[in-house]
Amino acid sequence: MKNFVFALLGVFLMASCAVNSSVKSGGKQLPLENTNWILVNEGIKENTKPTLLIEKEKVLGNLGCNNYFGSLKVNPSSGSFLVSGIGSTKMLCDDKKMWVENNFSDILSKVNRYVVSGDFLELYQNNLLLVKFKRQ
8 A cells, every 4th residue: 555655646746747837838728617627647547536527616526536626716818727615525435545535635726727738637836737637
């Protein structure tokens, strides 16, 4: 289990550092309303990867075990993306899933901009790529 946790932590850290977003535009982006995404991460099984559903002014999805929800302020003109009031169901899950859930929720609360590139959604804190999703 320790190996899994360390591998997963490494994947999150590599994903955060893998892209230098200074190359990416932070300006005008495609609208996100009514889109559905799944986390891009080879270290997590497909059926337990967090998902992200974006509705008008809210986000919701599954964290691998529990469902989550939150308020969203998104501005396609500037590429800003701010999630607040994140909450989730509280089902008992194994330690691996809980670790992913806790870290994903923390990362989501730090996002302040987004970039859509083809079928991918990248969420950033300033110029640091925090997480990447693929359109479902």
